[in-house]
Amino acid sequence: MATPRAVVVGCGHYLPERVVENEELTGWVDTSDEWIRTRSGIERRHFAAEGEKTSDLAIQAARMALADAGLTGADIDAVVLATATPDQTFPSTATRVQAALGMGEGFAFDIQAVCAGFVFALANATALIGSGQAKRVLVIGAETFSRILDWNDRTTCVLFGDGAGAVILEAQVGTGTNADRGVLSTILRSDGRFNDLLYVDGGVSTTQTAGVLKMQGREVFKHAVQKLAIAGEEALEAADLKVEDVAWVVPHQANLRIIKATADRIGIPLEKIVVTVQDHGNTSAASIPLALSVANSEGRFKPGDLLLMEAIGGGLTWGAATLRW
Numbered sequence: 295m296a297t298p299r300a301v302v303v304g305c306g307h308y309l310p311e312r313v314v315e316n317e318e319l320t321g322w323v324d325t326s327d328e329w330i331r332t333r334s335g336i337e338r339r340h341f342a343a344e345g346e347k348t349s350d351l352a353i354q355a356a357r358m359a360l361a362d363a364g365l366t367g368a369d370i371d372a373v374v375l376a377t378a379t380p381d382q383t384f385p386s387t388a389t390r391v392q393a394a395l396g397m398g399e400g401f402a403f404d405i406q407a408v409c410a411g412f413v414f415a416l417a418n419a420t421a422l423i424g425s426g427q428a429k430r431v432l433v434i435g436a437e438t439f440s441r442i443l444d445w446n447d448r449t450t451c452v453l454f455g456d457g458a459g460a461v462i463l464e465a466q467v468g469t470g471t472n473a474d475r476g477v478l479s480t481i482l483r484s485d486g487r488f489n490d491l492l493y494v495d496g497g498v499s500t501t502q503t504a505g506v507l508k509m510q511g512r513e514v515f516k517h518a519v520q521k522l523a524i525a526g527e528e529a530l531e532a533a534d535l536k537v538e539d540v541a542w543v544v545p546h547q548a549n550l551r552i553i554k555a556t557a558d559r560i561g562i563p564l565e566k567i568v569v570t571v572q573d574h575g576n577t578s579a580a581s582i583p584l585a586l587s588v589a590n591s592e593g594r595f596k597p598g599d600l601l602l603m604e605a606i607g608g609g610l611t612w613g614a615a616t617l618r619w
């Protein structure tokens with residue numbers, strides 16, 4: 295049966311110029327390179343320059359994805375942008391990207407699922423393509439988490455960075471089998487009973503300030519490994535695929551120990567995992583598309599490779615997706 299599939303036809307990423315090594319952080323945070331490396335795997339991260347906004351990062355990543363696909367803004371029907379650090383309360387950061395790309399038509403909106411945002415955006419974009427509402431969707435994850443870090447909280451401020459990643463999904467006719475290229479399954483989950491494990495202590499209707507990030511790291515860690523492994527397995531099952539079919543795992547890049555422990559539970563060897571956390575830190579919704587685009591520019595994916603993506607963030611919110619390259 296002819297099935298509209300959401301196939302990746304281009305990807306891109308952008309990292310702010312400023313690189314902050316662990317060692318530099320020790321200048322103003324009571325921490326050490328050794329602690330950060332051994333507990334998280336992070337070695338450095340990028341921070342946006344003063345005045346550099348989430349939309350600026352997103353626009354750069356989007357331009358690279360368009361160039362990679364050989365398309366222009368006029369070829370895009372929709373922009374779906376995942377972020378927890380928008381430029382403003384409204385309008386959506388996605389509409390800023392839409393304007394910058396010269397898209398006079400179509401539509402754009404933001405998705406808020408924190409670090410799981412890209413998986414949620416991918417699922418929404420796939421649904422827009424599946425229902426015929428869009429033929430080409432620009433899916434972006436973009437964050438400036440450096441703006442919401444508490445520099446007096448060493449348990450969180452050393453873990454995050456800024457960046458953006460983007461993919462372009464295009465409707466292509468598939469056969470309806472899991473041999474098709476494109477997104478094959480998406481699993482979305484959340485459990486609001488865990489709101490207090492990871493949140494920002496400000497907001498429009500509460501404090502009228504942006505607030506700073508608060509996290510019970512050890513608790514989030516435990517949920518992450520368990521929930522990501524289950525979601526990953528569910529995504530494979532939903533597409534009638536087995537763990538042996540996976541060519542690459544592109545996980546949310548929060549902590550190397552979480553990445554390894556999750557892959558271990560699912561039964562995937564380390565050499566099949568794309569790891570960028572050492573260079574980017576945790577960039578929340580940007581982390582998967584960033585890792586995807588970096589790996590793609592290194593020529594690591596071959597047509598037909600099966601990719602498994604999984605992410606978890608504040609909410610708690612988590613999910614997974616399978617995608618044939």
Ligand code: UT7
Pocket residue numbers: 324325326329330333334409448449450452510511512513514515518548549552576578606607608
């Ligand atoms: O993207 C959303 C998902 N978020 C995550 O996935 C993050 C999940 N959590 C984690 O990645 C880890 O829990 C952390 C990296 C945040 C922490 O690692 P941990 O092994 O769970 O360490 P801990 O919180 O149990 O802290 C161990 C020790 C503590 O000292 P005591 O109480 O043992 O004396 C902390 O005070 O490490 C201390 N510590 C630090 N020391 C130096 C905490 N932060 C730092 C620091 N530098 N930056």
